[in-house]
Amino acid sequence: MASAVSSLLMPSDDVNTAITEFARRFNHSYYQPLQLAILKGDWKSTKAFLDNDPTALTAKVTIHGRTALHVAAVGAQWKLVEKLVQHQHMPANMLAELDLMGCTCLHYVAMGESVNTAKALVAKKPSLTQVTDLKGFTPLIYSITSRRCKEMIWYFVLNTTDESPSCPFSGPSANQLVALLTGAGFHDITMYLLHRYPNLATISDSNGSSIILNVLSKLPSHFQSGQNLGLLFAIILRSILLKHEYGNIMWTATYTLLPGLKQAIDMKLRHVYAVILTEFVISRASTMNSNDYPFWQSFVSPEIIFSATSSGIVEILETCFQFFPDLVWTHIPNEGNVIQIAIKNRQEKVFRFLCKMPIICQLLVLAIDESNNTASHLAARFTSKIESTSGEALQMIRELQWFQEIEKLDDPLHKQVKNNDDKTASQVFMKEHKPLIEEGKKWIKDRSNSCMVVATLIATITFAAAITVPGGNNQDKGTPIFLPNHKFGVFMWSNAVAFFSSLTSLLVFIANMNGYYTEEEFVIVLPQRLVIGLNFLFVAVVTTMVAFIGALSLFLEDRFKNFTTIIWSLASIPFLISVMLLLPSTTVELLYKKLYDPKKGSI
Template identity: 70%
Template sequence: MSLLLQKARGFNHSYYQPLQLAILKGDWKSTKAFLDNDSSTLTAKITILGQTALHVAAVGSEWKLVEKLAQHMPPNMLTELDLMGCTCLHYVAMGGSGSVDAAKALVAKNSSLTQVTDFKGFTPLIYSITSTICKEMVWYLVLNTTDDSPACPFSGPSATQLVTLLTAAGFHDITMYILQRYPNLATVSDSNGSIILNVLSKLPSHFQSGHNLGFWKRCIYRCVPVKLEYGKTIWNALQTLVPSIKFVRDAKLRDASSVRLVEFLCSQASAKNDCQFWQSFMSADIIFNATSSGIVEILRICFQFFPDLVWTHIPNEGYVAQVAIKNRQEKVFSLLCKMPTICNMQVLALDESNNATSHLAARIAPQVESFPGAAFQMQRELQWFKLDHQQEVEKLDHPLHKEVKNQDGKTPWQVFKEEHKALHEEGKNWMKDTSNSCMLVATLIATIAFAAAITVPGGNNQDKGIPIFLSDNTFIVFVVSDALALFSSMTSLLMFLAILNARFAEEDFVMALPEKLIIGLAFLFLAIVTTMVAFGAALSMLVQERLKWAPIPIALLASVPIVLFAMLQLPLFIEMIISTYGSRFSRLT
């Protein structure tokens, strides 16, 4: 502050104010007139922060003015630092995609500008990663920045900051490009191990295992190609029309880059024979972060290059298998199950509080997965603990451990009931509320279907009581669909009634209750579909004599609620089926 006051005393603010305002407004005509009137202003410091006209234009994000001013500025003036310690390129680097052309104009005028550092030793490249994170700008500065002194951005003190920011931003392809040119950066480490691996282990969303995509996005993820060797135009058009396709493809590209980056880091580390270096490169923190976050890709690659890492013991947490169980990371647990001997030994280990692995599985998960409802969260917790169709934890654990008491004198099942008391009550209420809502819909459909069966469209023959439209094929469609609607709604009603009358014990949430709910919802959906078909058939019979084209719009309109119901409820329904019947573990025995 004292420096600014000292600078302000000898600064003619009123003289330069019109120039500043013209630049900040993007008024090139007024700016050029001022500069033509006083040519010394082009290189003068026109603010109390020691900024030139070029600095002011860059700070004000007036990129067109930056390009025009750069043409008139002497090349050596482009490297001038203001009192903030920045060149004009430092500010331009933070401008995002709109400032790339301005950066190119500055570098074309003075190619050494990319090497100039601020007071902390940071180049414009560092600034480009810390601001709006424009990948185009980062790529440009990477390609135009060298490791020359005095900056030495790829081997000097700022190199650690560079790889940390690049990794955190998710620009793994850029990181790979830099590492291939400067392999020593791959082995940069601190007290917590490898800098890059440490950052990656805290970013589960940068790996496929860490995605929490919805049903449709998961389908897109499987189909979208990483490399567009053929049909590039078609995919670009699809990405424009459906933004979610671009989002999913970008995520898949980043996932592939993340895996390649981890493989490269481990390959570089494995080439080193220094045991001390190897220990500093791979720390327990990295293994714990990757395990607790479920980043199975990091663990698989690390175990491949360094098999002994599977025996990593994290203080106050346990072995890798125990950390995976506590954090409900099934993909990590599946990976360990492919090494049965190691997995069995880790599962059988007791911790400092005499807790068996069953005690760990009995505790409620610190982070709950995305499930259809509280009942299915309870189901998943039981699947980790109880002996059911997956049988993982309890199957691997020793039978004696089921009754082993910890320091608090509690068995695993006692711990489970206490830890999940609130979730159990929440799941019970969720089941009842869902059943009540669905019962109301099923009752309405059953009432309508029964009434429609008695009062058929067109009425009956008064002499014989035979329906008038009996010989019409559309009438047969009506009768069959109406009967299916009635039978389906009644079946659904009975299923939901059975849920309401259930005892709601903890064990019932594994299969009994979810099965009833799935069957009830399936028949309810069938009842809705057949009701709409019966309505469409009945309406068509009544108007087909006068409006021959009527069945087509009727069928289209009748399909609208069916499609909406399917779009809104089908993903949820599939999640329920997968949670109940699907094998969430890649290895079960």
């Protein structure tokens, strides 16, 4: 894809030579005022120059051999382009004039966002969409390269035919067309073209590998499995289905209020069409030369399987294995089989997908690579490609959980197998994760210190509140004055719970500070201690808030109307916020799984 873009934009040596030769005899000073007026969008000065010298309308006015039309298009002066096109002395054949870069005015217009300007040019010369540059590229390819305006691409797709001599959909430039269009993510446009020109579906490179699949396998963000979406985003994407039920009026207003929603919808549609495109291409390949084994083996090349696996694109792998089951045994030199690649790159979704084929998965896991590494050796390596966590200790937990999960599937005898570095899987794990373990311990102490400060502060406040109760004590009996009031009971009980909860939390975090953490503790003991300490601290904070409300109610409820309703409403705000912040790791994940339909691969 990158080579397609560079071949489109980079001038050749012949072009550079032609520009140098033309510049030697070009009268730059004469045409400079016209060029500057056009680039400024100054139609009055431009018209005055052309009226004074009508030949300037068709002359080359820059050292790159560009006409006034070219200059206006390159400068994105769309209104001025349209006025030049409509000029009474502008001949239609001048619209097809090439500059020294080999482009017509329409090639440059295609890279902009003004569809009306393109329509004005084509209206005066309908065959302009078929004119190619020096490398055989039509304006359609230029519009895709820009990626700025999808409407512009659609316009050229609908107004470009596969006629000679350009033949953009069957000629030499078809390779660049599908590569650029797929890379740009306009998969709905690609599907339209594949239905119109089926030959594009199975177009391949010099090695016989599918160009479309090659590009898609390197674009994980174009697939659902390549992105991790939160609950809120999942709900937004699910609401896309309502668009067809309530019409476009509501959604137009919603787009205005929430600009990011349109991008979310575009992303969802890109995910859907990427899967459709993948299935269409592979299904077309399965119907061609179905008995010719080398055909599909090269069409879905090992590079495609490797890219899809290492990028975590489950949809491509699932479709490939559905139509060509033997591809699951693909082996890439120095990389291994699909499950070894997934393990090395921490692609958990790919690994879970392969585990749905238990026998195949077990056979692939038992394989040993060229360096005598078992699956456990590969899982033992440290990688920064795992999902981001909130701390080194939690990252260490994820690392160890991943290693232990793979180790369970691996042959027990492989625990003693040494690789070419003379190390077992456990030794590799300890060596590569030693720095992370130290960072994890430091992270635990830092977080424990922070939480201990909060727990100590709550314990101090609640202790002081217990001995200096609201309203004071009876001088004769020493009992609190507000003791008969039920609100005083709420204050005392919540204050007591806050006090003991904060002390419990404090003790748990002290244990974290002084503990020695083995591998097992990183997975079992540490998470339990963190959860227990944070839960008790959360209870202490909430009950401190309740105690505060109870104390205020004793003094102010009789003086202010609706005081209780107002104060509880205010208190609910931090509580709801804290609940929302705590949900994502548990409830949100469960809700998201209910929203996501794995069979359909969409929300």
